[in-house]
Amino acid sequence: MAPRPPRHRVNPRALRWWTVQAALTSAAALLPQLVALELSDARWLVVTTSVTACLAAAYVLIMPSWRYRVHRWEADEHAVYTLAGWLHLEWRVVPISRIQTIDIERTLLQRLFGLATVTVTTASAAGPVRIVGLDAQEADRLVRRLTAITQADRGDAT
Amino acid sequence: MNEPAWRRLDVRMLAVFSLSEVGAVVVVLFIMLIGSRGDGAWQLIGAVLAPSALVTHGLLRWLTVRYRVGVERIELRSGLLNRQVRSVPRDRVRTVDLTSSPLHRLFGLSVVEIGTGSSTAKDGRLHLNAVATKEGERLRRELLDRSPIAWAKPTALSALPTSVPGTLPGSGPVRESHLVATLRLSWLRFAPLTTAGLVALSAVFGTGFKLADDVGVRLGDLDAVHRVGDRLGAAPLWLAVVALTLGVLVVVALGSMAVYLEGWWGYRLTREPDGTLRLRRGLLTTRSLSIEQRRMRGAEVAESLLLRLFGGARCAAVSTGLDAKATSHGALLPPAPLAEAHRVAAQVLLLGDPADATGAALDQHPPAALRRRLIRTLLPTVIVVASAWWLATTVPQLAPAWPAALLALPLAALLGLDRYRNLGHALRPEYLVIGQGSLIRRRVALQRRGIIGWRLRQSVVQRLAGLVTVDVVTAASAGRYSVVDLSMDAAVHLVNEVNPGLLPTRHPTNLSADLTNDQEGRFAEPTLS
Numbered sequence: 003m004a005p006r007p008p009r010h011r012v013n014p015r016a017l018r019w020w021t022v023q024a025a026l027t028s029a030a031a032l033l034p035q036l037v038a039l040e041l042s043d044a045r046w047l048v049v050t051t052s053v054t055a056c057l058a059a060a061y062v063l064i065m066p067s068w069r070y071r072v073h074r075w076e077a078d079e080h081a082v083y084t085l086a087g088w089l090h091l092e093w094r095v096v097p098i099s100r101i102q103t104i105d106i107e108r109t110l111l112q113r114l115f116g117l118a119t120v121t122v123t124t125a126s127a128a129g130p131v132r133i134v135g136l137d138a139q140e141a142d143r144l145v146r147r148l149t150a151i152t153q154a155d156r157g158d159a160t
Numbered sequence: 161m162n163e164p165a166w167r168r169l170d171v172r173m174l175a176v177f178s179l180s181e182v183g184a185v186v187v188v189l190f191i192m193l194i195g196s197r198g199d200g201a202w203q204l205i206g207a208v209l210a211p212s213a214l215v216t217h218g219l220l221r222w223l224t225v226r227y228r229v230g231v232e233r234i235e236l237r238s239g240l241l242n243r244q245v246r247s248v249p250r251d252r253v254r255t256v257d258l259t260s261s262p263l264h265r266l267f268g269l270s271v272v273e274i275g276t277g278s279s280t281a282k283d284g285r286l287h288l289n290a291v292a293t294k295e296g297e298r299l300r301r302e303l304l305d306r307s308p309i310a311w312a313k314p315t316a317l318s319a320l321p322t323s324v325p326g327t328l329p330g331s332g333p334v335r336e337s338h339l340v341a342t343l344r345l346s347w348l349r350f351a352p353l354t355t356a357g358l359v360a361l362s363a364v365f366g367t368g369f370k371l372a373d374d375v376g377v378r379l380g381d382l383d384a385v386h387r388v389g390d391r392l393g394a395a396p397l398w399l400a401v402v403a404l405t406l407g408v409l410v411v412v413a414l415g416s417m418a419v420y421l422e423g424w425w426g427y428r429l430t431r432e433p434d435g436t437l438r439l440r441r442g443l444l445t446t447r448s449l450s451i452e453q454r455r456m457r458g459a460e461v462a463e464s465l466l467l468r469l470f471g472g473a474r475c476a477a478v479s480t481g482l483d484a485k486a487t488s489h490g491a492l493l494p495p496a497p498l499a500e501a502h503r504v505a506a507q508v509l510l511l512g513d514p515a516d517a518t519g520a521a522l523d524q525h526p527p528a529a530l531r532r533r534l535i536r537t538l539l540p541t542v543i544v545v546a547s548a549w550w551l552a553t554t555v556p557q558l559a560p561a562w563p564a565a566l567l568a569l570p571l572a573a574l575l576g577l578d579r580y581r582n583l584g585h586a587l588r589p590e591y592l593v594i595g596q597g598s599l600i601r602r603r604v605a606l607q608r609r610g611i612i613g614w615r616l617r618q619s620v621v622q623r624l625a626g627l628v629t630v631d632v633v634t635a636a637s638a639g640r641y642s643v644v645d646l647s648m649d650a651a652v653h654l655v656n657e658v659n660p661g662l663l664p665t666r667h668p669t670n671l672s673a674d675l676t677n678d679q680e681g682r683f684a685e686p687t688l689s
Contacts (some may be wrong), residue, residue, distance in 0.1 A: 003649050005616065006666035081662055091623070093616040095655070095663055096633075100612035124612045125480070127639035128631070131613070 007084045008076035016135030019115045020066035028058030075133045094131045100124045166226040170292045172267040177218040193688035252276040254455045258448040270296035273633035307436040340507045343427040350472040350495035352413035361415040381471040424494040457610035457636035459505035461603045473501035480636045519603035520593040522584030523602040529645035530580040530623040585643045
């Protein structure tokens with residue numbers, strides 16, 4: 003018996019968003035080494051730089067599509083349920099009655115792709131449930147619907 | 161509704177505050193007087209400024225900090241330039257903590273700390289340093305007493321988990337305070353097995369040496385030290401080593417007993433008629449912690465390796481409003497016999513039988529979990545041993561010593577085995593019990609009603625081994641507790657046993673196939689109504 007993956011995939015535009023993110027991360031790891039390589043030509047620097055370059059290329063090429071195949075979410079009147087990750091998988095499920103706040107977040111990069119992240123927090127210090135890479139309008143609709151559901155079901159949430 | 165007036169801290173806090181900071185001022189003055197070689201004027205200014213700055217600081221705090229307990233909210237105002245008003249709904253108060261250091265006791269004062277349900281540590285706690293002890297007691301009673309006041313929810317008492325009423329003395333609402341546990345002097349034998357004494361002693365020795373050094377006493381010059389040194393030098397080496405070790409051990413043991421007595425003298429754990437758990441302890445610094453029974457989310461029994469060898473354990477509360485970072489917070493019992501720890505854990509959870517909470521027999525996790533434990537302890541050890549061998553081949557002087565490193569291998573295997581043996585979980589009628597760890601073996605019982613979410617985590621290695629880690633999310637203490645390395649089956653079963661139908665399931669058992677097969681439109685694409 004295994005958990006059934008949540009019903010909905012994230013928006014396909016998230017693929018491009020993740021690619022850009024991966025590219026930025028890779029650049030941040032690569033650039034200092036390239037600069038150092040300009041200044042000196044130590045043997046080990048060549049090795050680390052080429053290894054980093056290979057890893058970065060793999061990361062940019064593989065991670066976004068892999069992530070897209072994994073990431074899923076679903077929300078109904080009983081629970082919010084997500085599956086995220088690529089190498090590490092993480093399923094999170096929160097009963098509606100335990101939800102405290104529902105936030106929507108759009109970083110600059112997300113806005114560029116018309117995406118949004120919905121964050122559902124509980125009373126726990128262990129961190130919220132996040133649904134990333136939603137279409138911005140769909141995220142709005144989701145938040146409205148979840149707000150309506152949680153207001154109908156008012157528990158103490160602790 | 162007429163709001164009560166704002167109250168100030170007790171004016172005696174000025175004296176306590178100044179006296180407690182005297183040490184710092186002395187150091188500052190000392191540095192100024194010794195350090196600066198300039199003319200006397202600066203030194204004079206320093207000598208006047210430092211104490212007056214201190215008194216002003218205390219005075220400002222007394223003038224600016226005010227609090228009031230209204231019908232619905234507690235409010236705390238503070239700050240001169242950065243005015244701050246914090247307001248906490250009264251029904252959010254979960255714990256009230258009164259602490260009096262010897263200095264506070266001299267002036268009849270207590271520091272009050274009020275814990276709320278908020279998960280962020282900063283917003284979650286209100287701190288009053290200090291009020292009169294009587295006022296502290298009044299606050300404690302008033303803030304946690306839910307019974308006679310209109311805003312108390314009608315569910316307050318009915319929500320108490322009443323387990324098999326009648327079978328347990330004092331289960332359900334109690335009329336008078338019911339003693340749960342009190343200190344037994346025989347428990348002192350566990351004191352040397354904790355690190356508290358060692359830490360305190362090294363601090364004492366550290367400052368002692370430093371002071372002696374500052375004053376100009378060199379220990380090597382002392383006659384007594386010389387005589388002892390000569391004796392030891394004259395004796396055979398093994399005798400000297402044994403004598404020294406014994407001496408240190410005795411001093412550490414005595415020191416840790418002193419620390420134990422200081423912390424736990426007069427220990428009484430009671431259940432009060434107003435529905436709180438109350439813990440009182442302390443010889444010099446007295447502490448009183450009150451936890452609302454309704455907010456108890458579980459209990460934890462922990463055994464460090466040393467304590468475990470001698471049959472001892474600790475017991476702590478899992479409750480909202482406790483500061484997860486401060487380790488002493490939530491301790492319900494001094495280090496005590498294991499059976500006593502389990503008994504107290506059950507009692508504070510209003511259970512008659514420890515087997516319904518931390519004392520439950522656990523379901524073991526699959527053999528793959530054993531393989532993982534062994535790999536995780538053995539692999540780093542093998543690497544260390546290999547590097548020791550490499551070191552021995554390059555530095556010939558070390559060659560005779562390196563086989564000793566081989567001893568680490570069986571120890572690591574034992575550790576892995578023990579970690580697996582202690583790993584497990586059990587579902588009891590009201591509690592989920594989780595066991596894990598070896599160097600510190602923990603058993604935590606979490607109230608099933610107090611679980612507010614679940615996470616299943618699976619790393620690449622776990623996926624290959626068919627294992628998954630379940631995080632149980634709660635509002636209390638640490639925020640989440642992990643059930644490590646379950647089979648996927650057991651994990652899904654666990655979630656759905658506690659929250660029926662929460663985690664949807666499907667039957668083809670191979671999980672890794674899910675993620676690839678499901679892609680081709682097995683489910684409809686997202687359409688949100």
